[in-house]
Amino acid sequence: MSAVLAVERLSKRFGGLMAVNQLSFTVEEHEILGLIGPNGAGKSTVFNLVNGVFPPSQGTVHFRGADITGMQPFRVARAGLARTHQIVQPLTEMTVLENCIVGACFGRENLPLGKARATAREAAVFVGLEQRLDTPAGQLTIAGKKRLELARALAAEPTLLLLDEVLAGLNPTEVTHMIGVIRRIRERGITILMIEHLMHAIMSLSDRIVVLNSGQLLATGTPQEVANDPAVIEAYLGDPKLAEQLQGDG
Amino acid sequence: MIGLLASIVDGLLVGSVYGLAAMGITLIWGVMDIINLTHGAMIVAGMFALYFLVGIGVPAYAALPPVLVVGLMIGVALYWIAVHRMVGRPPLMSLLSTFAVNLVLIGLGTALWGTVLFNVQFSLPGFTLGRYTFPGTHLMAAALTAVIAGLLYLFLYRTRTGKSVRAVAANREAAELVGIPTTQVLSLAFGLGVALAGVSGTLIATMFPFTVLAGDAYQLKSFVVIVLGGIGNPTGALIGGLALGLLEGLLTPFVPVSWTLVIEFVLFVVVLIAVPGGLLTLARSRRT
């Protein structure tokens, strides 16, 4: 199995703050890799570095063998890497379907409008938004917007999907539904790198876990290994609830 | 060479007033992320205020306090009319709303006074050094700018209200959470910005003649100043103003006046593209 994403010695400095420090990890094809860490560990920054929102201060990012370090976001998207945002970014005045059509038109396949419509519809149905295709995105509930974020990314038919806290703010029913959707995404052959705070979800979904603390790699391994890693537990002791979850669920 | 030096010094004097005007814009921009396109019209209003007050016998510099107060009131009113609903909306909307108010004001101005040149008739004894005399009005304007800027600092850094203005500028939601009445603060900030514009107009009118349409040029200069000094930064505005004044001082002996504005605009666009945070941020980041 080859690495879909290879991040090497990635670093990002903001003024005096080292947000990400010499981080290296890979994401293997068809796996679900979980990226966890206490608040402020730098997880979203890693995503921003990977998809080109900021250029790294140091290090490289390789996507399917090609060097995409510092490449502009739209080019990264065109290469087949889609991402969702922690704070949802719907195209508010456009409908759900139109949002997805944008994803389909400008994603990896670069589809013309006609074909994009079909792909977009399929993606919206996949996440469960078929009743809302003509609703303006701004009118959706937070759960709806999160699903739209996901549908839009899927419509681009990516090889790698970056999910940034896609479960945050959802109630337990919605979480269960989303987890099912994520599993089905993987079944379609899409590799997933996900940031999540909901421990039981990410532990059960991920094949492997990468733990970040203060911008640095703390541990990697299977969910079991990571949950029992003393260094990880110590990092989370600052957040006792999470530490409990870590130990409790595994 | 000494002529150039004199020109530069004079440029610095006038530039300080540009800085004052720019403080008006940068305050509003920094606090509520809105560009006040009525700025030019407010500068002209300050100019007219001087003209009429002097006309009824008020000593020139005594016009400043009423302009400050009335400017504040007008600014607060403007905030409620055109700006309040625009806070947080796409920038296009607030641009257009302040632009619309500007149209109304300048339209009224040209309807009433056409493009006639107004000149406030008075002068002060100048300061002579060798062959060169620095106009007293310029010196006085620079001095008063320093006073007003000083008062602004005292307000922003030493009073409770001032601190709440800075808090809202830093993070509106957080300020709201700690109990600061953000809407009132925003209206106050806008009022202050307009008052500063008016006062700078009054000072400019003590130095130069003006027309209803003069506001455009000074508004442009204010934008150039902010871009030089950094947006949302009152100190930067002053420094930027001095820098612009310096530039004008360097240019006037050699370049016809009609070109100065073009050069300033090119400068504006170039600096905006090259250093979005303003030149001062460049200087700052070099130190860290």
Added chain:
Amino acid sequence: MIFRRPFFWIIGLVMLVFAVAPLLGNDVQLRESLLLAAVYIILASNLNIMLGYTGYVNFGCIVFFGLGGYFCVYLMGTLGWGLAIAAIAGGFAVSFLAFLFGLGILRLRGAYFALATIGVNEGVQAFVSNFDPWGGSTGIYLSTELFQPLGGPARALWVIYYLLVAVMGISLYLSYFIKVSKFGLGLLAIGQNEDAAAVLGVPTPRYKALAYCASAFLPAVAGGLYFFKGAFIQPTDAFDLQFSTEAIVIAMLGGQGTVFGPALGAYLYEELRGWLLTSETFSNFQLVIAGALLLVIVLFAPGGLMGWLYGRWPRLRKILE
């Protein structure tokens, strides 16, 4: 197919009205006011490509009109070119210049971009005022001989009118085709959330540049025709910001982001202006009314007239654009 969509035919109808109305009774006055309306529609629709789709306000859009005018007048007066070719060449020249300006200012966001466009207009005006081959601040006068190839001055005015109506039609169709195309979708996405659009793969720098150039071409051609008609061009007329402003008001009044909005807005604005100019008290207050109108629209009806119509009758969305 495109021909099935009603709007395609609605534009055609508008053009027909413009073409036929002044012919009835050989009404020269009507023709002149329709000509002005056509110019407003051209300016507003093309402005809309940036304003309504990407959300970028081009305060100085008049610069395209003025420069197009200068190129055309110069090519005809000094180099002896024919009208059509000079106007079109002007269109290309100005689009190219727009591309160059765009390289610089399109990197700026929102408000900065808007201010920079004023700068471009003022800068170009100052430059042209000092540019002797183009007559400096006095401008260029054209000899009436140039109307001869068109059949003499009276007939030439009709020819120019129809050419402008054609340009107006093309502007409306261009605006329409962009809106229903993939390019247009990308522009609309940029207007909603530029960063999100980029992350979705919309090639934002290239699309903005294309939109900017596209929005320059037809106003430039129109400028050429307009100033040739007057046989005279000078910097203060060519780069009059008031014209730009009115185009913005019209686009907002009619409904930014719609194709029909600028046409509707131009019609309403023209009516309003006509009424104002005849009224003694109000003729000086043109700008004031325009400003007040804009303020009301921005505060209470940012979608303009079309926005209001769509809100009231959502079915209209399927017919009009």
